Amino acid sequence: MRSDGDDRGISVVLAGGGTAGHVEPAMAVADALTMLAPDVRITALGTERGLETRLVPARGYDLQLITPVPLPRKPTADLLRLPGRVRLAVREVRGVLDRVDADIVVGFGGYVALPAYLAARSVRARRRVPVVVHEANASAGLANRVGA
Incomplete structure (x- = not known):
C-alpha cells in the first residue's frame, strides 16, 4: 500500500531496451518485484x-514505446538531430510517467x-520521480553515466 492512502501498488517504470543485455535484467527485476509485491504496477519503456x-509482452508486462535516442559516437548529421530527438523522447516519457x-x-x-532519466528528474515535470540506475557492465554506458 502506498503511503498517500492510495491502495494501488507502487508504479515502477523500467527503462532498458534495445538488446537482451538491457531487457533481460529489467524483466528479472520486474519478476522479482511482482513476486515480492503482487500489486506492483510494472511499465516498461522501449x-x-x-x-x-517481443520480450516484454511475452512476460505479461505493459510496454510503452518511445522515440529511440541513439547517441552518435562521431560528428555526423545525426549529432545535429540529437537535441530534437532527446526533447521529443523526454516529452513522450513524461507522458508515460504521468499516465x-x-x-x-x-x-x-x-x-x-537517457530520456527516462531526464524526464524523471525534469524540473518542468509536475513532480520529480526518483531514479535507480542498474549497471551490469564493468564500465557504464553513456546513458547510465548521465543517469548516475
Missing part, C-alpha cells in the same frame, strides 16, 4: 525496433534510459 517488443503515476524509474541503459 522502442519499436528493440527486442523488448502510470510513476513512483520510481529504474534504468538499465540503452536508447530509452
Whole structure:
C-alpha cells in the first residue's frame, strides 16, 4: 500500500531496451518485484525496433514505446538531430510517467534510459520521480553515466 492512502501498488517504470543485455535484467527485476509485491504496477519503456517488443509482452508486462535516442559516437548529421530527438523522447516519457503515476524509474541503459532519466528528474515535470540506475557492465554506458 502506498503511503498517500492510495491502495494501488507502487508504479515502477523500467527503462532498458534495445538488446537482451538491457531487457533481460529489467524483466528479472520486474519478476522479482511482482513476486515480492503482487500489486506492483510494472511499465516498461522501449522502442519499436528493440527486442523488448517481443520480450516484454511475452512476460505479461505493459510496454510503452518511445522515440529511440541513439547517441552518435562521431560528428555526423545525426549529432545535429540529437537535441530534437532527446526533447521529443523526454516529452513522450513524461507522458508515460504521468499516465502510470510513476513512483520510481529504474534504468538499465540503452536508447530509452537517457530520456527516462531526464524526464524523471525534469524540473518542468509536475513532480520529480526518483531514479535507480542498474549497471551490469564493468564500465557504464553513456546513458547510465548521465543517469548516475
